[in-house]
Amino acid sequence: MRYLPAVIVDVVLVLIFAAIGRASHEEDPGEFLLTAWPFLIALVIGHLLAALLPGRPRRPWSMLWGTVVWVVTVAGGMLIRLLSGDTAEVPFIVVATIVLGVFLVGWRAIAAxxxxxxxxxxxxxxxxxxxxxxxxxxxxxxxxxxxxxxxxIR
Incomplete structure (x- = not known):
């Protein structure tokens, strides 16, 4: 499973994003899964969509793959939050977009x-x-x- 290492790194980074966010608002960082779960679902969807990209070889550590995962994770995570009755205030959207972009695309840029x-x-x-x-x-x-x-990793 050449995709698994990239998925694991991305999951860990989304969990770190959620824990940092909870802690920065002086909330219990131990409840980070309450923040993370919509983004984790969207992350998996992002990886599935990235796997459908045309062209060979498909590399989950590539910048294009990471960009697809990032966009779907942010947009999908916000949508799932809203559908579940949670909020998605503009400052949270901006911060999540920037932090998840740095995390999900950044490690791929360093690897490249x-x-x-x-x-x-x-x-x-x-x-x-x-x-x-x-x-x-x-x-x-x-x-x-x-x-x-x-x-x-292929």
Whole structure:
């Protein structure tokens, strides 16, 4: 299940968002599930919709995937809150949109940066090995491994 690690990270981040929100209003942070449940339902729906995106390969740690999950989580979470009789005041909508955006898209941006950096350092290492003399075949393998290591969650 290549999708599971990304879903787990997203669930944890939504739970952290809810706990921080409860604590910032001096409410019992232990009741964070009261805040989190609509967003968790929407998060799962967001992952399901992102899985339906056209194109291959589908990567749940990609920026596009994260953007879909973020938008559906915020919009769906607010809608579920309202349908369940809770409120969705404008300041809460703004804060939730920003925080969940930073959380759900942010970790994917960091992961993409690390993958690019790892691939670039692997390519630089391969170029140095080629300039150093006869190749042992490790240069090409190093580049291939660097490219694949960033996508190991697949």
């Amino acid at each position: 940066l690390l993958r690019r950096r790892r691939a670039a350092s692997g390519a630089a290492g391969a170029a140095v090995e080629e300039d150093a003399g006869p190749s042992t075949g490790t240069g090409a393998a190093a580049v291939s491994d660097a490219d694949d290591s960033g996508d190991a």
